[in-house]
Amino acid sequence: MSAPGPLRVVGRSVRRTDALEKVTGRARYLSDLEFPGMAHARLLRSPYPRARLLRVEVARARAHPGVHAVLTAADLTWCEPFYGPALRDRPLLATDVVRYEGDPVVAVAAVDEATAVEALDLVEVDYEELPAVMTLEEALAPGAPLVHAGEPLAGHFSDLSTLRARPGTNVCHQFDYARGRGAGGFAEAALTLEDTYTFPRVQHYSMEPHGAIAAWDAEGGLTVWASTQNPFSVRAELAKMFGLPASRIRIAVPLLGGGFGGKTYAKLEPLAAALARVAGRPVRLQASVEDAFRTVRRCSSRVRVRLGFRRDGGLVAVQCDADFDVGAYADIAPRVIQKGTYTATGPYRVPNVVLHSNAVYTNTTPGGAFRGFGVPQIVWAVESMMDIAAERLGRDPVDLRRQNLLAHGEEFARGDTPVDGKLEESLSRVAEAIRWHQAPAAGRAKGVAVMMKASVAPSVSEAIVRLHADGSASVLVSTVEMGQGARTVMAQIAAEVLAIPLARVTVVPPDTSITPYDQTTSSSRSTTMVGRAVQDAAADVVGQLLKIAAAHLGVPAGALAVDDAAIVGGQRRLGYPELLDLHFGMRGGELIGRGVVAPGRTQAPLGGSTPFWEVAMGGAEISLDEETGAIVVEAYASVADVGRCINPQQCEAQDEGAVMQGLGHTLLEEMVYEGGVLLNANLVGYRVPRAEDVPARFDSVFVENADGAGPFGAKGVGEGGLVPVSPAVGNALARLTGIRLRELPLTPERVWRALRARREAPSAAPTTRGDRPHV
Amino acid sequence: MNVIPIRSSCSIRVTVNGRPVELDVRPEALLLDVLRDRLQLKGAKRSCDMQVCGACTVLLDGAPVSACTFLAVEADGREIVTVEGLGTEERLDPLQEAFIDHAAVQCGFCTAGMLLTAKALLAEDPAPTRQRVVHYLRGNLCRCTGYRKIVEAILACAHER
Amino acid sequence: MIRVTRDLDVGATPEDLWALLWDVPRMVGCVPGCVEAREVEPNRRYEARLTQRVGPITLSVPLEVTVSKVAAPSGLTLEAKGRDRLLGANVSLSVTLGVAPSDTGSRVRVEAEGRILGKLGALGHGVIQRKAEEVIDEFGARLRRAVER
């Protein structure tokens, strides 16, 4: 039920509710929290990519003054020391084998960090190095060493309980989807293109690394303050590991210093909890940036795609075979390979489809969720090949895309949500914003790319709104604030529906013992799913107010209306405090409204229908220094179909941040492994975008047709903008030079090698994969 | 010769956000840890820990330094300004105001460093060009905003001077 | 990963050279930075300490050396492994010496492959390859001096 008349708060770029505390330095993050008697923890990590643990000697460390706990796997007999949302394949501490450089072996908690480091110096570990698999090629080679032997325990996601590993191989999950005549569709194709594109290992680099503080109470209950994006998933994990009812575990989440998917699902929380139990006091386990490089990364990939076109340019068949390198532990990668591959056909109408993807273990940092969740890896291939097809068919790349776009309301896949946006409007807006129809200046070229992504489903979001006696309101939701501005958006929605000033709405920080269930703050879903729950909860309160007023005034509720913190009917106007006073017979009491959004399971291929389709389109104009291979993105246009911006300025900030993070893996970022070891686990060797990398001209455009399932017609934004960047830049490079690169990032050296290869063998295929040059 | 023996402390007097402070610190104590753990000034943050990201920036006699790689003893007799010293909630510094108005703040972990670095820049050059701002921010990373709104917020303060 | 291959001509017959290779004290003198070395199991296992300075950083590693392949007098392969506890650097090296007769005596092919794990390996990445080349060149020079004296 949306308030009648023009919107007062929704749709306006109001100030962030957490702005003041952040600009004054008062904002508190996990790393800022301290508790009396709190110990500090450090980890000893494996220097080898794969080795057998022969001996772990901790006696001297335990005896070191100021040490409260020293843990090895042998000390964890009192709990179930394995975790992982899809497969519980990750040990708290290495048992008999270490599976990647950085795999935790010993954990120490001491009076302070210095003492913890001194204690770790006293630990002696003997390893017997074993042959490791560092790449997809090595991991998938017949007879390759197995990163995991034996059956892992299933995780806690019902849709992944039927994980389909390939026994005796490093494949821990497979996903398949087909429709129409599958590969048979290529028989109708006048043009068939096939190619393989790879995506590098990249790092989230939330500026605040992972961290957790755990404390057990006298009754055996556990509280964990954690820098996490889904407190309820962490709670479920800890409940299983420590054999506790969920009600005895409290996960409290302060502000996050960034997340980007890297802080989804349990990371350091289980180890902090184990240390706190043994140390008998609160323990803070705070990762460094270098630790974060050895905690999680984006799943890298090798994606083989076949596109079949009719002579008139219509897509008739798409085949995709994607291998995702998920590192040493599965984390949520089994879902990533599903989500990423499922929309391999992007926003296009394709009758015949056959998709397959593998989650492949390697002896590297585990791959988990990262903004885009598998879609960037696939779209880099598909949208590059759409441009190649346009060239072969003699068609304009934008026009070829327009021809194949699904229409508003059309079915994407049987059982899933129909397309909920006007895709051709987004395409024409991006063409207009990048001035597609104007010839680029000399030495420049333009490229476009489009993407469509499903949000997680099924999923559940609940909200509680408490209207207090003075007419102010508290909103209780478990949405985590990690910079995306969710708390402000929830306040705006509640203020709009309750018709009270924004300043009188408080959004309570996420705490599983107080705020109701929400599955996760990721997948661009919070505004839509949690926002609707808040809208419903607020409407529930308004319904109660109308009932109270109706009874008091003796008129039907329908004859009454909400207006500026009061219910009005005819000449009478009853303010909320007055209404509560009437209802409770005293000044006090509160009205509690509840909202639950839980669409549940459907026939959709991934088990639930996406609540909304995130659609984003990008246009890049580049120049190139041919002698050095350095690409400059001179202009970038990003279009997102958001339905409605609840807070336009924050949508812009999200979109600009997404594009710049996309520019990172497009031009600059790569985790470099050599000899099984990560060479650049720090910001000197790993280059993230700086202010100087921002395109001179940068347009963020929003398509707002209020056609979303979210409150006031909103949909999700925040991941989409990142996805089209690499194919758009890759397409612009191809149009400028004829060079088609299939590896990211497009570093100056890589582009230089391709230009040189073409100069030396102009007749050969436009590009050569070549070996893996230095970054 | 002035010596501070290993594992012993020496007393330093520092003006922090306008207030004189006297502390006993060990030679190896880093300024960032002294500010955060001893003075409870949690505004400066530890991120890269290698002088690259700027999240730990504080002003030393008006000039930006990386508190994560700066010995606390070196602050003796000098003036430190942290983000907590920029303005108060009632009276914000124009830069703080501009960062809010331009949505130049998202997760907030880089914000203290950005504000203090911008403060030093505007003290040096009240009306810098966009290119000057971008160069001055070479050592201040942000992963959320994509920088545009940060640069615009700083430029907005420049024109007002 | 460090890979260094060098060929050097030595004015001594393969047989004489072969004798030197097994004379542990004289061999130790040829390996720059190799200090204590002692035989644990004749012709099979040795222990040695390798110390190298990379600028201000001193790497000092107790190595367990095993002779993994022997084909008198044409070649042998040494595998060495050890850990510098202070730097947290795990070092693994394999050195293959191929000896062939040549008109001036014998030609020795030195093939070294190694890896330094831990911070030093990562941060010192480009530097260590060049350092290893210098060490192997110095080893060749000392070997020639030791033989031709």
Next chain:
Amino acid sequence: MLRPFALYRPSTVGEAAEVLVREGPDAALYAGGTEVLLILKEGLLRVRSLVDVKRIPGLDEIRRDDGHLSIGATATHRALERAPAVHAHCPIVAGVARHVANIRVRTIGTVGGNLAFADPHSDLATLFLAFDGVVRLASPSGERDLPLAEFVRGPYETARRDDEILAAVRLAPWPAGTAGAYVKFGVHERPTLGVAVALMRGAGGDAVTDARLAVGCVGPRPQRLPEAEARVRGWSLADLARHAGEVAALAARDVDAVGDLHGSAEYKREMTRVFVQRILLVAGARAAGRDPHERYPHTVIV
């Protein structure tokens, strides 16, 4: 997080040397600390004492001294950027100082620390080679001067003896009419390459009488390229404009390139060719009184 150490603050070279000799590898020199504190934090270096030379009077002075520009070892990059003597005698040094690392490192990082740490990616070491830089080492037994090229032996290795501290670096300002330029290129935090060039010209004459060409970051240490320099001698500016490519090819041939995260050896060698040519043309244009402002991506031209 640093492991404990003692902090010595000598006020004379003698006092400093006394600690350095006594403690040997257990002591490290310290000024700005922008590099030594990092390797201490990484655990690559463990010392029981740091010797802070910032209290030795006169070590931070930047002044002209018998025809040379003397830059004190504890002068910060920021001071270098602003010092009147630098602007007067070697203005390009002030320009390059402005692009070292970032504003925070420039605030406390010192010239002496930069040179003594001998990181192969140092801009200043490369530029100072083109000024025939000489380092002055002070010890209890007196001072000795050493050409910078001999002082920097290899990556992170210098010719400093245990009882010596780097007191100053002395540059020979280029003669009037010299056209100079510096370029640094690279995507990463540290540059992939740095090139300094100087073209000396006779009084009023058009011909290039002498040249200096130094390349850094590409190999284990910055190096002058004498053959490439010799090639330019005697050329007119027109010759230079036409044949700069030949000099660049010579430079690419002679440079000692090592592959690392900043680029493969092969790429660094080619980038040496590209940027030596580009910076020669910039210097040539400046010699002809023009102020070219070509801009290239990820490139700084001073």
